[in-house]
Amino acid sequence: MSLLRVEGLGIDFGGLRAVHDVGFSVGPGEIVSVIGPNGAGKTTLFNMISGLYLPGRGRVSLDGADVTGMEPHLLAARGLSRTFQNLQIFQAMSVLENVAAGHHLHEKGPVIADMLSLPSSRRRSRQTRDSAHALLERVGLARAAEHEAGSLSYGALKRLEIARALALEPRVLLLDEPAAGCNAVETEEIDRLVAEVAAGGVAVLLVEHDMRMVMRISSHIVVLDHGEKIAEGEPASIARNPRVIEAYLGAQAGEANDAVG
Numbered sequence: 001m002s003l004l005r006v007e008g009l010g011i012d013f014g015g016l017r018a019v020h021d022v023g024f025s026v027g028p029g030e031i032v033s034v035i036g037p038n039g040a041g042k043t044t045l046f047n048m049i050s051g052l053y054l055p056g057r058g059r060v061s062l063d064g065a066d067v068t069g070m071e072p073h074l075l076a077a078r079g080l081s082r083t084f085q086n087l088q089i090f091q092a093m094s095v096l097e098n099v100a101a102g103h104h105l106h107e108k109g110p111v112i113a114d115m116l117s118l119p120s121s122r123r124r125s126r127q128t129r130d131s132a133h134a135l136l137e138r139v140g141l142a143r144a145a146e147h148e149a150g151s152l153s154y155g156a157l158k159r160l161e162i163a164r165a166l167a168l169e170p171r172v173l174l175l176d177e178p179a180a181g182c183n184a185v186e187t188e189e190i191d192r193l194v195a196e197v198a199a200g201g202v203a204v205l206l207v208e209h210d211m212r213m214v215m216r217i218s219s220h221i222v223v224l225d226h227g228e229k230i231a232e233g234e235p236a237s238i239a240r241n242p243r244v245i246e247a248y249l250g251a252q253a254g255e256a257n258d259a260v261g
């Protein structure tokens with residue numbers, strides 16, 4: 001069974017074929033990684049799947065339903081959530097409020113009830129705070145709940161962004177370079193967190209440059225080059241694939257093979 005399925009997906013920007021005929025699927029509990037050189041089309045692929053870009057060709061399905069071209073908030077309501085390559089955190093808000101902002105998208109209560117501060121909405125905001133706290137606990141940021149988000153270390157901000165994406169209670173989670181700019185210890189924390197999320201049954205689609213992390217946690221790997229899928233398979237076979245080594249791994253190949261063991 002696949003929760004997320006992508007078929008023949010493509011988009012052009014002017015004359016540039018940014019993504020062309022890409023297909024793969026992600027099942028519950030799986031971590032599928034998309035790798036490839038800068039400009040290969042990874043973020044563009046994410047933008048099409050998450051509804052930011054309207055695909056020029058192909059199809060995206062969520063749990064069997066065609067959701068191609070659906071707007072991000074509707075996709076979120078159907079259980080698809082994402083983080084961004086460039087952090088999108090509200091720096092001046094508290095850590096807790098950032099996560100609560102994620103919950104808010106998920107809440108179904110009428111806005112008017114919030115404005116009038118009715119008991120039902122007060123109860124809801126208490127529930128929001130409680131579940132935001134539980135998520136911060138899960139990503140190791142509970143003690144920083146009341147701190148200004150802007151005061152966090154980079155690695156902590158990356159985990160905060162994951163917590164906010166999890167606030168939507170996604171069934172499918174897209175992570176665009178969650179470990180970028182993180183040191184080895186922070187990367188391992190993110191690594192463990194992503195593995196835990198998947199173990200809970202979420203389908204995870206990951207773009208990440210840290211090959212050790214990719215090789216360690218991926219169920220399988222999709223390799224893009226110039227917008228096209230040039231390989232797909234289990235980490236060990238990808239690390240040995242001559243086309244992948246030529247297009248991308250190059251000098252990283254030794255390191256990647258080490259990580260596979």
Ligand SMILES: Nc1ncnc2c1ncn2[C@@H]1O[C@H](COP(=O)(O)OP(=O)(O)O)[C@@H](O)[C@H]1O
Nearest residue numbers: 013016018036037038039040041042043044045
């Ligand atoms: N909004 C856009 N308009 C025009 N070109 C774009 C746009 N977004 C991405 N591109 C181009 O599409 C290609 C793929 O980019 P991107 O998906 O960001 O690659 P990656 O994430 O793999 O580094 C690049 O050549 C990039 O310049």
Ligand SMILES: [Mg+2]
Nearest residue numbers: 042043044085
């Ligand atoms: Mg990118």
